[in-house]
Amino acid sequence: MRTRLPALLTILLLGTMPAFAADTYEQVYLSEPEAVRTIFGGDLKVDKQTVTPTAAQRTMMERYLGRRLPDKDVTFLVGRRGHAVECYGLILDEIGKHDPITFIVGVQPDLRVKDVAVMVFRERRGDGVKRRRFLAQFPGKRQGDPMMLSQDIMPISGSTMSSVAVSAGVKRALALTAVLMLGRTL
Amino acid sequence: MSRRWRVGHRWLGVLAALVVLVSAVTGWLMQHESWLQGREFKSVALDPHSSRHLLAAGPQGLWRSEDAGVTWKPVTMPVPTEHVSALTAGGAGFAVALRDFGVWTSTDGYIWDRVLDAPENERIKALSFQEGKLVYLTEAALIVAGQRFEQPRSIRRLVHDWHTGWALGRTGTILVEAGAIATMVLTASGLVLAWRTRRRKRPTFTPQIQPVDDATEQFSPVAH
Numbered sequence: 001m002r003t004r005l006p007a008l009l010t011i012l013l014l015g016t017m018p019a020f021a022a023d024t025y026e027q028v029y030l031s032e033p034e035a036v037r038t039i040f041g042g043d044l045k046v047d048k049q050t051v052t053p054t055a056a057q058r059t060m061m062e063r064y065l066g067r068r069l070p071d072k073d074v075t076f077l078v079g080r081r082g083h084a085v086e087c088y089g090l091i092l093d094e095i096g097k098h099d100p101i102t103f104i105v106g107v108q109p110d111l112r113v114k115d116v117a118v119m120v121f122r123e124r125r126g127d128g129v130k131r132r133r134f135l136a137q138f139p140g141k142r143q144g145d146p147m148m149l150s151q152d153i154m155p156i157s158g159s160t161m162s163s164v165a166v167s168a169g170v171k172r173a174l175a176l177t178a179v180l181m182l183g184r185t186l
Numbered sequence: 187m188s189r190r191w192r193v194g195h196r197w198l199g200v201l202a203a204l205v206v207l208v209s210a211v212t213g214w215l216m217q218h219e220s221w222l223q224g225r226e227f228k229s230v231a232l233d234p235h236s237s238r239h240l241l242a243a244g245p246q247g248l249w250r251s252e253d254a255g256v257t258w259k260p261v262t263m264p265v266p267t268e269h270v271s272a273l274t275a276g277g278a279g280f281a282v283a284l285r286d287f288g289v290w291t292s293t294d295g296y297i298w299d300r301v302l303d304a305p306e307n308e309r310i311k312a313l314s315f316q317e318g319k320l321v322y323l324t325e326a327a328l329i330v331a332g333q334r335f336e337q338p339r340s341i342r343r344l345v346h347d348w349h350t351g352w353a354l355g356r357t358g359t360i361l362v363e364a365g366a367i368a369t370m371v372l373t374a375s376g377l378v379l380a381w382r383t384r385r386r387k388r389p390t391f392t393p394q395i396q397p398v399d400d401a402t403e404q405f406s407p408v409a410h
Contacts, residue, residue, distance in 0.1 A: 067263070097303070149265070160286070164264070
């Protein structure tokens, strides 16, 4: 027991170290160029296009999503092969428990999710949403699907708020693409 | 120990096991009220700006009626609306407390903002608007304008909190749930084991009684 005590104390000390660490905590999993490559692949020409929704469009989307849209303007990444659009992409921030999670959502022109990837995670807990086990639930989801925890999305244990944030973000991406890029109504 | 004591002990054990089993099953189901109830409203709030617009809440979610209660459809929020613990309406609009996702407010009942995280070890029991600001009543305190007034906790409340696990917050409810499931499994397997042991102890040999005539015939000396 006596020989184990210093080891136990060291483990305890190391375990509490993060509590004294700086307040800012940021895990960068993908830079913007890497995220764009993940969603669009290497063979599409990707442009940026910024759109400002009208008051009517904003109200329609906010009512559909049941919450406020955080940004005034929305910047889309548009992936083209020749003149044909093959994929839209949105880099979004969604508040997890307290801090924003940055992720990219790829949306096909038929309003299906192509893929989702977490780029930056800023909280000490809940980073389970970066795993493929969670993110693999989104590809193929369509605009109009509930994308709600315990309905069509299974949360990651210990990352419930982050799971809610990513699900809400994917739903937002589909709504934004439908209304602002394809001129649909919700 | 006499046979009578052994039998009495065994049956008392079975009775106790059944009581524990029922307690475990009902305790476990109590943690999932929403499974047991359909669209049962427990609270209703009228839009202060439109008398035909109502929101109603129950364990299975939050519903909206735009025709003064004739038809209802689910309210869309960015989080699951199960386990609504309080709903209110006032001059500032609507406010709803969700067990796992905190308190949300809305001026029109359609677009919601999260205003408070779910408290760690308490459930919000009631909400009210006071001059546009929210007043919260949790199981432990009344919170007015950010100021917390502790409420006296009755012994009954304490017993209830330990029974349901809420004394330790959400972690406690998960522990109670795990304990309840373990108790159900242990009780059921214990009953099965007791039944099998009892069955094994019973004599399996049953003497075959033959008619006297046959026996006589069988053992009678054969005449050649």
